[in-house]
Amino acid sequence: MFSQLKSRFGSGLAVGIIGMIAIWLIGMVILPQLLMVDYSFRPNLLPADIGGPKDTYSLVNYETLFSNKIHLAIFFKTIWSSVLVTGLTLVVSYPIAFYLAKVATPQKAALCLLLLIIPFWINEILRTFSWYIILAYKGPLNALLLGLGLIDRPIRFLSGDGGVLIGMVYAYILFMIFPIYNAIESLDTNQIKAARNLGAGWIRTHWRVVIPHAKPGIATGCIMTFMLAAGSYAVPALLGSPGSRWFTQIIYNWFFEGGDWNQGAAYAFLLLVICIGFIALVMRVFKVGLGDIAK
Amino acid sequence: MDSSVHLDNTVMQFGDFTAIQKTDLTIQSGEFFSFLGPSGCGKTTILNMISGFIDPTQGDIKIGGKSMRGVPANKRPTSMIFQNLALFPLMTVAENIEFGLEVRGVSKSERKKASDRLLELVALEGSGTKKVSELSGGQRQRIAIARALAVEPQVLLLDEPLSALDLKLRQHMRTELKAIQRKTGITFIYITHDQGEALTMSDRVAVMSAGRIQQVADPITLYKDPHTAFVASFVGENNGVSGKVVAANSDLVVLDCGPLGKLSGRSHGNVAVGADATLFIRPEHFRLQAEDGMHTLGATIDEVNFEGAYLTLNAKTPADQALSIQLGTHQFSESLKKGAPVSLSYNEQDAIVIAGEGHV
Ligand SMILES: Nc1ncnc2c1ncn2[C@@H]1O[C@H](COP(=O)(O)OP(=O)(O)O)[C@@H](O)[C@H]1O
C-alpha cells in the first residue's frame, strides 16, 4: 500500500496519509476498545482507590451475567430475537431484491429503490416512533383492522416482542435488500432462463441457481442485520414493553444509571463476542469467505 | 412424433415497437431450419417466443400441432442453447447435464447413465466431475449441447451458438451439429447472422430483416433466386446496378441503365415497365471474354487482389458504380492492373432483376 501511495503522491504525502490512517485506527478505534476491555476486567472503585491495592484484574464482572438469571435470560432472548429479526428480514427482502434486480424494468426498479430509501432520510428515532403511533392500542392499524371487520377487539401489538420485531425488520431492511440486490443483479439472466428452459419451476430455479449465486450477498445482509439488531437501542426502547427489554438497554443502564462502567464494559464485550461468533457461524453455514463478503 | 413448429400469424410488439411483423411459417418435423439476419432483426425474439420466455402479442405458436398459449417455459418440449451458453458455473459438468433430468425426478443412477451417454456423444467422456470453468470454449459449447439434449426435447433452439468460437472450431462444430441433428432426428431451429453457417447446415433458411421474413427457401434457391433486394445483397456477395424497366416479357426483363446501356436479366414477373429496378450480378458470374448472347459492360479497374485460387477485382463503371468481380486465377494477365479498362460480360440467365432502387 505504501509503495502504491508513494508512486502516486510522493513519499512525504504518503507518510502523511498512512500516518493519519494509523492515528485514526489506533487512537479512535483500537485504544478505546482496549480501554473498555481493560475496564471490564477491573472492579468498579471510587476514584481514590483506582491504582490502589483493591484494583486487581478478575473475571468478576463477567460472572455477574451468569449469576444474574434475569440478565442472562435477556441476553439469550436478545440473541434469539436478533436471529428471528434476521430471518424475517431475509424472508421479506429476498423477493423484493429479486424483483428489483430481475423482474422490474429499470425505471420501475429505480422508482422502487427511491421509495425504499426516502424513509431512511428521516431520523431513526422518528421513524421508529411512527411505528409506535401506527401500532398503538388506539392507533390507525387497529382502527383499520376493526373497520374491515378482521378483528373484533384491538390488539396490543406493543405489549410483547411483536412491535420490536416489526420495527427492527423495517429499520434494517435496506441493509438486507442492498447486498442481495447487488448479488442477484450480477447474475446472468440467461442462467434463470436456462433453468426454466430445462424444466425447473420457480422454487427450484431459485434454490439451485439464484440463491447459490446470491449467497455472499445473503450472508452479508444477514450479518449486517444481525449486528444492527443485536446492538439496537432505539427500537426496543421505543417499541418494547417492560417485558421485552433488549440486552443493550441493560448495558446502557450499567453505564449511565448504575454508574458501573466496568460492569457495562464486560456485558458489552460479551455481546460483541457472541456477535462475532454468529458471523463466523453464518459464514460457515453459507460457505463464504471474508473475501466474498467484501466484494 | 410430430415436432413441427408453426408460427401462426405471430406478431411481437414491445410497447410501440414491433419486433416481429406478422409471420406465418411452418418448420417441419425433423428439419434443420435457420433464421438468418443481421443483429437486431428479431431472431432471438422468435426463439424467446417459441421457448415461452415471452408471449406473442398476436397469433400463436404451435409445437407438434398443439397451441403453446398459456404453456409456461418450463413445460414446453423445447430446449435452448443460449448465445452465451449460460452453463451453471457453480455446478459440475455432470450436474449441468443432469439438471433437466433432476427437475423431472429421474433417479441418480439413471441420470448418471444419461450424462455418461451424452458426454460420449459430444466426445467429452470422463469430464463429468470437472468444473465448467476448467473447460475450453469448444468444450463448453459441447456441454451446452449435451445439457440441452439431455431432456430429450422435440425442438432444439440454438441462438448463435458458435459465435464465440474461433474460425477453425466453428467450422468443425458445424459438421458436428449437423451430424447430431441427423442422429437424433430432432427439429433444429438455428439462429445466426453468419450466412456461411446458415447455408452449410440448413435444410431451409428464413432470411430476416427488421422483424420481417424476406424469403424462406433452401440454401441453393436462396443464393440463385433471391426474391428481394435485401436477400440478394445479404446472402453472398452481389453487385446491384439500378435502372428503369424498358421491357418485361414473361421472366426476362430489360433495364435502361443510363451510361451502361441496356442490360437484362431474369425476374419473378413482378416488375412493371417504367418502374425502377435493380439488376443483381454475382461477382463470380462476370467473364472477361463475351460469348454468344452475353451482355457486356465497360469498367475501369481500381484494385486487383490475389486470393489464391481466385482473383478479385474492384472496378468502377462510367456511372461511378463500384463492382466486385471474381475470376479464376488462370485468367490473370498483365493487362489486369489498376487504371486499366476492362469489359465485363455476363449471362442474362445469371442475373436477377428485382423491383426497387436496390438500397436496403
Ligand atoms: N424485452 C424487450 N423489450 C424491448 N425491446 C426488445 C426486447 N427484446 C428485444 N427487443 C428489441 O427487438 C429487436 C430485436 O431484438 P433481438 O430479437 O434480440 O435481435 P437479434 O437476436 O436478431 O439480434 C431489437 O431492436 C431489440 O432492441
Ligand SMILES: [Mg+2]
Ligand atoms: Mg440475438
